[in-house]
Amino acid sequence: MKPLVLLVSAMWLVFGCSKENKFDEREINLISPEKIAGFDPINASDRYSGNETGKVYEGLFEFHPLKRPYELMPNLAESMPTVSEDGLTYTFKLRKGVLFHDSPAFKDGIGRELKADDVIYSLKRLADPKLNAKGWWLLDERLAGLNEWRAKYALLDATSYEEGIEGLQKIDDYTIQMKLKKPFPQFLYALAMPYTFIVAKEAVQHFGKEFLNYPVGTGAFVLPKFEQTSTITYVRNPKFREKFYPVEGEEGDDKLGLLADAGKRIPLVDKINVHIIVESQPKWLSFMKAKEDLIEVKDVNIQQAITPEKELKAEHKEKGLRLIMKPMLDVTYFAFNHEEPIFKNRKLRQAMNMAFDRSGFNRLFHENTGFEAQGPVPPGLGGNRKEFKNPFVRYDLDQAKRLLVEAGYPEGRGLPTIVVQTRSDTVARQQVEFFEKSMEKIGINIDVGTNTWPELVNKVSKKQHQMYTMAWGADYPDAENFLGLLYCPNQSPGSNGANYCNPDFDALYKTATVLQDSPERTAMYEKLNESVALDAPWVFGFHRTDIYMAQAWLKNFKHMEFNHSQFQYLNVDLEVKKQLSKKF
């Protein structure tokens, strides 16, 4: 026994030291704070699976990595499409010479060229009733004939992709015509989302149920097989087409060094390692030990990163770290379930809005980096007017109490205890506890209901809740994506979990959302945003700020809301890394 003990302890002593950082490989180390389920684009519903899917797969369009406000540029499409006058027919030209990754799914294992059939196949796959894709809502009631095709095969044993669809026509190998049922101005955004990334039919058939573990895309990086490891390693795609770093960006990008690689062929690195780290302590410690190049700073770590003046702390500056802070396109809210009789009372909803101590909340949970939401639409999108101040988004207990009297519940008498449903993690629970304490001050009793994420979704989609709290991040940069949260036909199980219904709002929403971007539409969005804000359908929360810290040697990182396509542009400066590493 003794030799064994000695052996084991010797083993630990010999190997039990951490590894040194490497300086010879052009690699980038990133963190994913959540486990990745798989690599099937049609199910890439959350930001983190989208980010991983986007390293391997590509869509017809992508968001320009530098220009703001966000601008689409053609990717697998050769150019922007031609659109018919009625806004219903789109004609797309595909880029030639785009190759799929090599894979045993193809003949001789060599990736073939991407053609029009692949695009049509990929979009149909999103609608395949047998696959029940999480992204189906994106095309639901959009393309002519697609819903009918889906409905037909829902009843049959197997889906046939052979059957043509009016809305998806191949003109030739590099030309596709898509026809919409009704105008959908956000359609091109939809074609830049991970859901619509292009897959190869051979790969889907060859790998069958295991397809989600064998991504075969056209992207800048290759991942031959996905396994549930703690590190996902992508290597440069040797056959990647000629694609170049953009030569122009937003004003000021030049100074930030974001144009240093302008015109160079991408990708600029050989390898991307994505480390899956769930807990916040190891995430932070790994970054501070320079094992990671980039970290999304969240919750309590914000205080460790920045001073109250929102500057990077001196100890971090000394190590050359950079702070990237940008407002997010999101909104947080405490939603009422409007099917509950008590919440039909507008005065009650307004009173609760005024009793919510937003500045205290902002200080405790966002380190004052949040912006108080005046309505659903975040700044940076047409529809949000800077000057608009919601009179009910103001902390005023006296006014709140008066409103409560007018509502018929003086000092909260007559109101039941209201359960606010939220997620069960620590911060989510504490946030509702804070809300509870705020409401206590005007005599309203709140209870915290904690749930796993699926339980919460389940409760909301079955209307089994009184209130719940959530954050909504933009799918694409259009106010429609936020206003839709209060559109009656979207009510549960759709995205309008508040089940808010307002005929005036709905009528204007319907008119506005089929219009192309124009001053007229923006004015309508503004009206929608402001009128619904005054009706207090939610207790409004915040538009949060994204905070990143990057190591000095990570180049070309710019904050991006829809960042799944951004990773192909990153670069690393090994000289800087070598020099600075001594400081860690």
Add this chain to the structure above:
Amino acid sequence: MKENSLWKDAFGRLIKDKFALGSLIVVLAYALVALLAATGLVAADWAKEVGGSNLPPSAEHWFGTDIFGRDVLAKLIRGTQIAMSVGLVTSLIAIPIGVVLGALAGYFGGWVDDVITWLYTTFSSIPNIMLLISITMILGKGIFAVYIALGATSWVTLCRLIRGEVMKHKEREYVQAAEAIGGGHFRKLFIHILPNVTHIVIINTSLQFQFAIKSEVILSYLGLGVQGEPSWGTMIDDAKLELSRGVWWQLAGATLAMFVVVLAFNLLGDALRDSLDPKLKGK
């Protein structure tokens, strides 16, 4: 009487053992605190804001304040009530089931034994943590689910121990004698045999108590535990985020509170076994 002297003897030895005595006092003190908290005599206003957010320990607030400026000590006391009640209710569920089933199996043997053995083998085949997770996950959250889950897992050990002990006693002379004077099964089992196996219940309970307390902490950490009330588990859970801010007092407080009571129960359990288990006599 034989039993009387055994108990007296054991108690005498327990008192002499300074650690055991200390542990007993600690356990009683915790019980008292829990009782006072339950009746609302102390820490009833734990939810009140008493100062700024995350204040370090001071003369006024021995364990500082939490993120909402609540007194951590008051939360600890409130948590004591949760912890002790989890231990108590779990025992109240586990003891009747374990003792009755164990006694029946050991006494009657035959098919009764087969069925009961099958039952506890089945339960013990599912690893504790899986059973705990499954039950709380399915019953929904809250202290009620924690009680049930812990009760469902902890009767098994007791049942097995009682069964073995009852089997041994069944053959003893005094039981044979009771049979001779015409006692029924019920009388023999409950009047004669059970009092002689109580020490097993006591030893087991003191160990079970600390297991329950520790399990509550793990379950609360997993988000499956107590809701809307401070428990040591949720306090430790909060701490995992606060620690990086340099807020260590909530973790320290909850860990210390748990450490002392678990230590006390363990020492007490050991001491009880040493003094009550005749096999170890003469040590």
Add this chain to the structure above:
Amino acid sequence: MIKYVIRRLLYLIPVLLGVSFIIFVLFNLVSGDPTAVLLGKNATARQMAELREQLGLNKTLLQQYFDVVRSAFTFNFGTSWATKQDISQMIIQGAYPSLCLTLPAFVFATILSLIISLVAAFYRGKGIDLFVRIMCIAGVSVSALAYILFFQYFFAYKLGWFEISGFEYGFPDFVPFVALPAIIFVLLSLGPDVRFFRTVILDEIYQDYVRTARAKGLSEIVVLLKHVLRNALIPIITYVVIQIPSLILGALLLENFFSIPGLGGITLNALNSSDFPVIKAMAILSSVLYILLSLLTDVLYTFADPRVKLK
């Protein structure tokens, strides 16, 4: 002998049926509806109904029970709700990292505990014994989370002795990653192990044969190692073997904090995403393993110690 093994094997069947039944009751009768979870935030009511059909939620209860029983024998657990991955594959992939962490730690902890408890038994009632006992109890009385948070910060970050998080396949690549969690694992298991071993050893020490051995003039160490240990080995082996199923589960918290992609992490993730089929699979798997292992120990005894009577 063979007859005994066969009988013991046959006994597996009712136990497995029982385990399947408990799991069936827990997961099929009481659990919720997964469709909203599976379809995400923009589901339609129609889509949900279609999915319910596909998942076989419309099957009769008896059919559902048989499905559970079948999976206990075939290890075919279906597909995860949350990840849409094949569960058997997930388990196979996760077992390796989990075992890299728990197996060496488990062996090390067992041997160390045995040595410590022998020392304690040798000096029973003296200062060392008391010290060991207090330390062991004190060790387990601190929450695992406190160890993890502190050790990771201090030993991995401040001192840089170990990797902070992650995992690499193959020996010895994984060693720097699992060393620290393994040390914590050992620390956490020392307490209960030593307590149990010490009790078992002390039980033996007061037996008559020990007195006889001593009377023959054998030294205390020889008595302890040669006679006492051999006899105490049976309960010790039982205790050790039945812990193995929980090793497969990995160490939930350790794996999560050290980003080891093992079964513990899978279980925890499943828990957070209400992924019932995965939890169910883990419960079935660990139970089956437990049953097989306890059978194995029983059989092993009869080889090791002819005195053990087979009933």
